[in-house]
Amino acid sequence: MFERKASPRWGMVIDLDRCTACQGCVTACQAENNVPPPTAEGAAQGRSIRWMDLVPNVEGEYPRVKARLLPRPCMHCDNPPCIKVCPVGATTKGEDGIVIQVHARCIGCRYCTNACPYTLRYFNWYEPAWPEELGLALNPDVSVRPKGVVEKCTFCHHRLQKARDRARAEGRELEAGEYVPACAEACPTQAIAFGDLDDPSSEVAALARSTRVFRLLEDLGTEPKVFYLREG
Amino acid sequence: MTSSRRDFLKTVSGAAAAAGCAPLLSCRARAAARAKRAEPPPKGSPESWIVSTCGACPGGCGIRARLVAGRLVGIAGNPLHPVNRGGLCPLGLAGAHALYHPDRVRGPLVRSGAGGSGELRPATWDEALALVTGRLRDLRERGLSHTVALVDGTRGLSRQVAARFLASYGSPHHLGGRPWNDLGPSAPLRAMQGVETAAVHDVENAAFILAFGSGWLEGAASPVGAARAYGIARRGRRSGRVRVVHVEPRLSTSAARADEWIPIVPGTEGTLALGLMHMVLREGLESREFIEEWSSGFEPLRAIVLRDFDPETVSERTGVPVATIIRVARHFASTRPAVAIGDARNGPGAQSPATAIAIHALNAVVGAIHARGGVLVPPEPPLDPLPAAPADEVAARGRSFPAISAPDRAGGDLSALQAWLEGGGAHPVYLLMSYGSDPIAALGGGERVRAALRRVPFLVSFASFLDETARHADVVLPDHVYLERWQDDPTCTPRGFPVLGLRRPVLAPRHDTRHAAEVLAQLARGVGGPAGEGFPWRDFVDVVRLSVRGLHRSGRGALFDVPDAEAWVVTMETNGWRASAFGSFDEFWDGLKARGGWWDPLYDFGERGRVLRTPSRRFEFAPLAGALEEHAPRGKAALMAAAAVPASYPLRLHLYPLLAAFGDSQGPLPWVQDVLGREIGESWSTWVELAPSDAAALRIEEGARVKVESAWGSVEARARIYPGVRPGVAAMSMGPGGAEGGTCRRALVAQAGALAALAPGRAGSARADTWVRVRRA
Amino acid sequence: MSVRAEEQLFPAPFDEPERAPALAPGGEGREPEDEALLRPVLHTTWRFWAIGAVLGAVALWGANAYLVQFRWGLGVTGLNRPNYWGIYITNFVFFIGISHAGTLISAILRIARAEWRRSITRSAEVITVLVIFFGIGNILIDMGRPDRLLNVLRHGRFQSPLLWDVVSVSTYLTGSTIYLFLPLIPDIAILRDRTAGIRHRLYRLLALGWRGTPRQHRILEVLISIMAVVVIPIAVSVHTVVSFVFAMTIQPMWHSAIFGPYFVVGAIFSGIAALILAMAVIRSVYGLHDYLREIHFNYLGVLLLIMSLLWSYFTFGEYLVTFYGSEPVHMAVWWSKIAGPFAPAFWTMVACCLVVPFVVLCNRRTRTVKGTVLASVTVIIGMWLERWTIVVPSLSSPRLPGAAASYFPTWVEWSIFAGCVAAFTLLYMVFTKVFPIVSIWEIREGREAAVLQVVERVRSYLPPGAAEGRAP
């Protein structure tokens, strides 16, 4: 029925030389994925949910100080440590390499959050809430998570499904650029490239071959599908 | 950790006394504070997209609003808009929260308590309008129309409508109250080029950027536009990667993104610029062509700079090593094109005009004026002017009074207003309207500013949120938020191309609010006389339609289109053809609505007359030379004296902008609040950054509660030890201002208050010379 | 530990000769001797009710705290990102560790035929069975969605070490319960014959028709032996997989190969301490000085000392290896324990688990009841801190910056902890009111048969020559 070529391997390349650390990606993600508005208390307790986060790292001493600000989505590892430990299979890696959380099955044991060396999985400590009318801005494509489950970046998987449905209904293949996560779409400097890493003609594949490329905690063997291009 | 332990002890002791239900009760209180769970619109609801223009800050980005089941469920960038090309910053992306914000003003408010008490009660539009109209009519009839002032934070037609209102009514006091990153007339352009517009820096084409002051990326007039240009200059062009050197007392985001960060003593950027100029001149690296053919009055400046600004002196004053000055000067002058960027902000913490002029002069010396990769002067879009405002003798008389305005001061009109109200004015102000502006917050807030504003017996605010001014107002006539109104948004791209964005409602107004420009027209009609006749239009859309006819008629430029179409327009226009067939005006109008606006991707480097409007038709170095000459008798000694450290306040206060803290026209949005100081891990608090050595000397630990005190006041903050702060400097971020209270408001506001407390009413000069001390609270 | 080693280690006689009971089979006249063991079951004082009420109140308070958490979510705890696990997981490991008191120790002693075990096995086994519930309970308390517990059965994935725990712990619970129940049967039968009414009916049901025939005895002995053998590997597996929950991740100072044995040693260590404490309490509350004698504490004290040294050896190895590896990520955690925010907990742990037990227990004069109890109390505290300093610091120092937040439990977590301890103690008390806490029939058996057997056995150790020839 659905004749398929080899499945794409979705990946992301973040060019730190372009990035201005504006955090547009962070807010774009929160708006797209119905992340509940953070509160002062939650922020003080380290409970703000940011699927896409800006990770600050300041090194050195005055005046030779270097600050690196890394936009950090889920790495969507090819060898994800989180999946191995889930007792109920609530987190899975799809054929196209996207690591997904099934909120309806998650039992909230938070083993995956601890197994993730990037600490990029988040937990719903309370029932998510929206002050008064703010909840009207919720995106219908993404479910609102209940309390007590883990959530994480999905590479805006719902956008992939919508794009793929559209392409199928029109009887064609998914085109490059048709599926882009909210963070990449919102980036003012186009520092975030997204596409099929296995497609040699794609922009991400080309960028991932750059000499500037590195990945986070590469030595752990998690094989992240998010690549960074260093400055300079 | 300590706080949670304290909580624990508190709870345990309380619990020991109480019965078993105590914890349930305490949680119920928490529940009341928390809001309800919400659900997205039902699945399968039809969706639509509306193209509009963001209004969260003056950046002028294009947006697409996603509507499902009558709800605004998302905002994305408009990929056709030449300013942002689909990109957006956190403020723009959180726009839906501005629309649905719980703190919005839901209808007209009228003061119920004593003046300045901030007690307001809901009223009907009829009542509120009658109140204001009555006052206006009364003043006009008594020949006091000149005692009415209007602080205006808008631009484009909204500004013209306000100007019309005042012209027909009879008041000369049309004051600028721009948000602090708005593109406004730039002081150096006015002084040295005789041009009353903003300067833009062609970052996209520059090979070397020397940025002075705080955050040229996060504090830019259009943060997204600047970021986009930066991205292109770094990696998006064939001509190679731009090199960026950033001069600032603090390792800001911009500084972190630069190739080199030069920590400098706050407020001495102008001195450094002159020191660099000294090296450029001494090594003969200046642009002789520009100096000889385009400028006048250079020789006196050369003499002063060569005499007073040798690297040793400058190094001592600015704290920048001599070797760095020499190296950067050589690099700057020998790389083409290179551009020096000053701090575009206005308001508290802005660079002084003298500094801006020095930096502009540095650009001129290397020929980076009106040149590719240099400082550009964007042309105005060819809009049709509104017909002349009718006036009678009352209006004429009123307008003949001297105006409260000081366009060449850094704080701009608002500080002039403050001075005027504090007793320096020729006559009292009996009625003040704040329109698209929050003058109290823009002046830094604080008791002194509030007291000055309280001298105005009748204060009218058009705020959508209960900002500081609105809280003190006698009548609040709430405006729509930008997602609910029609508006034009004239701006430009970093390459100097004029842009006219069209803002249109994405949803019907949620609350009982009215378009402020239409309310002004209504007030005018209520007053009667020529003022009433000046507004024959049904609504503001008609005004916009009238104005954009000029674009249609000119045949210049093009509707927004994909990036590839730009080359086509340029080719056609440079060959003298019309690039676009707009068709009829209605088709053009529909195109504007569908694409989001109009632009003209052409910058004519030939038209010198447009950018040099001084009497000599040349670039004038004289203003800078003149300013320096004033200090000349004292020479080096004067320069050195300023660096003395007051004994009781050993730290300089450095105020820096945060991108997400823009937009004083809306309430703080939780998502935006949460990303505020991410680089240092602070978001919902007021914090002060100290260098590790200073903190050690003061025995202040990371995260300690401290008091920051200046000669004028003090404020509490959390101490953060940050190696990216120059020793001897206390760095604080600029909040957007606004009042306390409300659902989502938090310490962000306190940050703005901090400035007020530390340097009350000293807008514009706060950064250079506010000295503080920090001690444990 | 072989049988021989065991007996060489404990050269003291099994019982002081002058107190040794007559070897004649039990008869009417002997009854009063063991009446002390039945007294707690048959007579209850007001003190029991008073202490029970206090413990019950604390337990209810803990239950109330849990209800608060259930209603509002785990937000009422001090947990955060990156400290996703805290006191509940600490308690889980701690309680499961304590559970090694009973079954494992009792089984080992049984297999080793250490005769002094007879009066202590029951109290140890009860600790095991009861405390496992609280171990499992803390996992449930820690779950964000306890209502989805069944997902673990419906969708369980065996790749997850958490599933190994589920299997292992539930097997252990089953095994331990059987292992507790089997030796109870003869005692239940005694109670059946001594009671009337509803209690009688209960005991009759539980006694499974025990009449004490030699055949029944034989079957019981066989079953107990089988269970004793079976339960040891299960017990070892339990704490091994508990450690695997941590060791299977790549978190710094969790991902360690020695975690399995390290945890098992720690578990036995804390288990013995808990047992000593329980014995001391029973002994003084129910006046069982004749049954739980100095010698028992002495022997267990020696065992505790051995475990303390073994545990210290593992700890030393673990920390030294990490230090020499000097991986920055590991060192961040290492330093946070040695000299950082977790240093107070860490050094208290060292004091409680090594310094105090070593000083007290290695000296024969201080290895008294009081001395061993003191050491046990510190060991229990120290081992809780050990679990704490394993669970929390690794999470508090994540690899990537930007997620640093400190963790300290809230009143809800402390209340639940207190509730667990109180409920456990209460259940233990109730057990002593329903069943004899010292095995009556095993004591009798010891009196009647064991001494002869031991004499026989000891003889079998010795070279046959001289002794054989000069038979009396």
Added chain:
Amino acid sequence: MSPRPTAEASALLAALCLACGSEVKQPIAYDHRLHVGKLELACDLCHETSSGGEVAGLPPLSTCATCHQEANGPSPEEKKVVEAVQASREIPWARLYELPRHVYFTHRRHVAVARIACERCHGEMRQQTRPPPAALRSLGMNDCLECHRERGASRECATCHR
């Protein structure tokens, strides 16, 4: 905020409960057999977005009005339709199928792309003379999975759950 442990508790219940709850009462006893069976009207004539949309949709009054401007027969139920049409009053049809919030299903994918017959999931609606009080076929996740297995469609969690 109310605690909802039981409401959304159950992955167990929620997954199985496509058409749970009490009986659904329709405002008018619509006769599917007459319209679909006898008159051979296509399903998507009334359920307009059933082939290309996310949800199948319920017919707006205008759809009924194409035939029911005036009574075509004596049926009392039809009289209600005609009255509604004449009064321009939308008929408040009740939804029979409610997906749990975390399940994402589109008719487009199943009808337009996969060409699955309506009966496969909805049962023999064409045989119904009265509106059924509950879904004819009660669908659970296993039904979805079975069909996906048969047809070789994706069985990844993320295909339906977000």
